[in-house]
Amino acid sequence: MQTGCRVTGYRNEAQGVTAFVETHQGQRLEVPGRLLIAADGLHSAIRAQMHPDQPPIQWGGAIMWRGTTPGKAIRTGASFVGVGSLRHRVVLYPISPPDPLTGLSTINWIAEITVDNAGGWTQGDWNRRVKLEDFIHHFEGWNYDWLDVPAMLSGASEVFEYPMIDRDPVPTWVDGRVALIGDAAHVMYPVGSSGASQGIVDTRVLGAAMIEHGVTPAALQAYDQKLCKDISALVLRNRGSGPFGILGLVDERCGGVFDDIDAVIPKAERDEFMARYKQAAGFAIESLNAAPSIIALGARVRPD
Numbered sequence: 001m002q003t004g005c006r007v008t009g010y011r012n013e014a015q016g017v018t019a020f021v022e023t024h025q026g027q028r029l030e031v032p033g034r035l036l037i038a039a040d041g042l043h044s045a046i047r048a049q050m051h052p053d054q055p056p057i058q059w060g061g062a063i064m065w066r067g068t069t070p071g072k073a074i075r076t077g078a079s080f081v082g083v084g085s086l087r088h089r090v091v092l093y094p095i096s097p098p099d100p101l102t103g104l105s106t107i108n109w110i111a112e113i114t115v116d117n118a119g120g121w122t123q124g125d126w127n128r129r130v131k132l133e134d135f136i137h138h139f140e141g142w143n144y145d146w147l148d149v150p151a152m153l154s155g156a157s158e159v160f161e162y163p164m165i166d167r168d169p170v171p172t173w174v175d176g177r178v179a180l181i182g183d184a185a186h187v188m189y190p191v192g193s194s195g196a197s198q199g200i201v202d203t204r205v206l207g208a209a210m211i212e213h214g215v216t217p218a219a220l221q222a223y224d225q226k227l228c229k230d231i232s233a234l235v236l237r238n239r240g241s242g243p244f245g246i247l248g249l250v251d252e253r254c255g256g257v258f259d260d261i262d263a264v265i266p267k268a269e270r271d272e273f274m275a276r277y278k279q280a281a282g283f284a285i286e287s288l289n290a291a292p293s294i295i296a297l298g299a300r301v302r303p304d
């Protein structure tokens with residue numbers, strides 16, 4: 001499809017599917033094909049046609065500010081660190097190796113608060129550039145001997161604000177010769193770094209189904225059956241606290257103040273908590289590494 005074209009809908013037919021496309025000059029086209037795979041994201045036009053009664057976008061009250069700042073990676077050098085509580089926290093992790101000269105990595109950070117969402121999201125666009133002074137006061141006094149949060153936030157060259165949003169799951173991602181994939185199928189809170197990673201898994205699973213069933217509606221059905229129910233459960237699970245539930249436990253047990261974390265939550269309990277999340281989200285390293293590739297090396301869809 002040409003860049004700038006917009007898919008507005010589809011019509012299933014016995015032998016194929018027609019996608020309705022609008023070019024940016026306003027021209028309306030009907031494009032025939034065997035299958036239509038819709039990867040048109042949060043505001044998916046194809047999902048809206050497939051599920052005309054879907055509820056609106058859901059915002060649970062969390063607002064995230066995100067930026068990157070040069071800094072020293074904490075602990076292992078690849079650690080994912082969450083500081084604070086369920087409704088008020090900072091998450092940080094390195095996204096580059098340390099610079100050989102300065103020893104500093106690029107640290108990706110997310111500063112987050114949860115507010116009353118009764119009035120709905122009123123701040124306009126879903127993501128927008130903001131000034132430091134718009135949000136840094138929420139993290140005043142977050143200075144520790146191992147991490148200076150205000151300094152980290154201040155070190156970013158630009159900061160963007162996002163509401164934490166998703167959509168209620170739908171019972172199927174497939175209608176005849178049409179399938180939803182990625183955020184169009186399952187936009188979810190990106191807790192535990194999920195979202196795009198699931199879109200990649202979708203693509204692999206759909207590819208494997210096409211290798212088995214050809215470029216057919218049966219392949220779409222196999223894809224839907226394999227993923228839709230479990231990933232819909234993950235969407236709802238991510239509305240909870242995901243891996244950050246552990247911060248809630250610390251808060252509950254000691255108000256967040258402790259000298260010895262093992263006395264608050266023993267290591268075995270921490271490990272078990274995280275193992276449960278990783279298993280549910282499909283991030284369990286051992287089982288993931290032991291699993292065969294979703295698509296065997298060299299496998300190809302049969303030409304017909």
Ligand SMILES: Cc1cc2nc3c(=O)[nH]c(=O)nc-3n(C[C@H](O)[C@H](O)[C@H](O)COP(=O)(O)OP(=O)(O)OC[C@H]3O[C@@H](n4cnc5c(N)ncnc54)[C@H](O)[C@@H]3O)c2cc1C
Binds near residue numbers: 005041190195
């Ligand atoms: C703040 C934030 C942090 C995140 N962090 C993570 C993370 O750490 N890890 C992770 O895995 N995921 C993360 N995600 C989620 C991730 O960004 C999304 O899951 C991912 O971008 C979805 O990819 P997609 O291709 O399905 O949809 P999108 O990236 O939304 O792409 C959809 C595309 O379709 C186009 N489009 C829309 N409508 C039409 C139409 N009608 N016709 C034709 N084209 C159309 C759009 O222009 C766009 O190019 C995060 C998301 C947010 C907001």
